[in-house]
């Protein structure tokens with residue numbers, strides 16, 4: 001129980017990163033699987049080399065920033081499709097991660113980590129550790145909320161919302177895209193570093209499939225908390241991660257083993273994406289229709305008649321998705 | 326102010342799909358000139374505006390704004406000179422952001438964007454004053470997401486966003502075409518108001534001849550990538566739809582069925 005809560009909160013850091021790319025930037029970034037491990041690998045090998053665990057964690061963030069930036073470069077300057085750019089970085093990172101670690105698995109037994117103070121005082125798995133982790137993730141969440149409402153943050157939101165418009169207002173969308181991808185993967189790598197230290201080892205395959213975990217968290221959070229405002233959407237990502245861990249926890253309780261969790265996660269995401277098709281939980285569809293930048297149907301009463309709207313929207317290539325209706 | 330010097334633009338050159346969208350076009354706008362642009366479908370009107378804004382690179386020629394050569398400048402850098410409103414009401418605003426956030430984005434057009442608050446109290450007051458001039462009641466809906474506004478409201482907002490930062494040049498591409506007549510009239514009125522109160526140098530594409538005659542101090546007609554008729558400020562005062570139709574009928578290959586003539 002407490003373990004699931006702690007894990008949920010730690011992985012919430014990654015969910016916040018995924019929220020930045022998937023929801024804010026509207027960019028399906030698959031770098032995550034690689035950059036998560038990069039974070040874990042960087043932190044673990046530095047800690048083993050005797051570096052202060054907090055410094056090692058900071059270095060992991062730096063590595064993640066670079067990884068995200070590379071995906072951004074491939075996509076913006078190289079003109080490579082976003083999905084493919086992420087995959088390329090992710091695959092390339094596999095070798096780099098192995099180089100960083102020197103071998104496939106780095107145990108952190110008896111090493112000093114950021115969790116050592118908690119562990120030594122027997123406070124892991126108590127409300128205290130959960131409170132600390134919650135406070136930490138909330139600080140990150142509020143940092144994102146604040147950032148997204150600055151002039152720079154607004155231009156990032158607009159980049160994900162209407163590139164043509166924000167470019168016509170003088171924003172270099174290549175830069176906002178690269179910046180957001182870097183930040184997002186910084187969060188993801190931070191999460192990887194924390195997970196490695198929490199579980200006591202870094203492993204070359206620790207990141208596999210994590211993009212789905214991040215997605216599941218964002219979608220679950222959105223289903224529960226909605227996404228009307230940034231404050232709610234980022235809170236949704238954070239708590240979605242906790243909800244996800246509970247579902248996994250329950251699935252394990254129900255007799256599934258850890259090897260079944262990838263399939264469970266995939267099914268969870270599929271179900272969450274398909275539910276709105278069946279007329280239930282209408283708040284979710286925007287993720288499935290990722291390419292749909294046009295808004296959902298406007299509220300009645302505030303707008304022209306539908307015919308007029310249809311006429312007005314006739315020039316929009318991104319037509320409204322079927323599920324919106 | 327704006328000096329377009331024999332620019333050309335060909336799409337898909339050397340292929341069967343080759344389209345000469347602009348052929349040796351020259352045009353000069355002085356401070357506070359308001360030029361309306363008419364012409365048949367595919368005449369190159371949008372292409373002309375898109376090359377000025379930097380959305381499309383030109384093949385040859387030069388474009389100067391305030392004496393500065395801008396034809397190699399990327400779109401986002403040219404934005405500091407230009408306010409733009411697109412034909413599609415969805416194109417000029419970010420639907421998931423609020424009215425005040427959209428205005429904040431427009432307020433920083435062409436300026437560096439840092440970590441200052443996007444919507445400060447002072448900005449909000451300024452936005453309220455500006456929105457009040459639209460007389461659409463939007464000043465009371467600063468926190469409404471723009472995606473919830475009607476096409477006409479969004480277009481009015483786009484116009485405000487393009488004009489309230491005093492761009493050197495305002496580019497309007499059939500910005501009333503997607504609206505029903507009533508809302509189109511409203512946006513046209515707002516256009517006049519914003520252009521005249523700011524003394525903005527404006528290039529406006531329309532396919533409505535009456536509108537093209539009624540607005541602005543100069544008029545150009547385009548056909549097949551060329552400017553084929555120009556009315557100076559003097560000539561434009563006495564210009565009628567008949568004169569324009571006459572000019573148009575002189576062209577071989579132009580059909581009276583063209584959309585531009587049906588209005």
Ligand SMILES: Nc1ncnc2c1ncn2[C@@H]1O[C@H](COP(=O)(O)OP(=O)(O)OP(=O)(O)O)[C@@H](O)[C@H]1O
Nearest residue numbers: 336344345346364365366367368369370371372373
């Ligand atoms: N991005 C593009 N790629 C290829 N061809 C284009 C592109 N944009 C315009 N064209 C072609 O260039 C020519 C001029 O198009 P343009 O859009 O400038 O016409 P227009 O005068 O704005 O017409 P309309 O009144 O229909 O808007 C047309 O033949 C068009 O097919």
Ligand SMILES: [Mg+2]
Nearest residue numbers: 370371372499
């Ligand atoms: Mg056009």
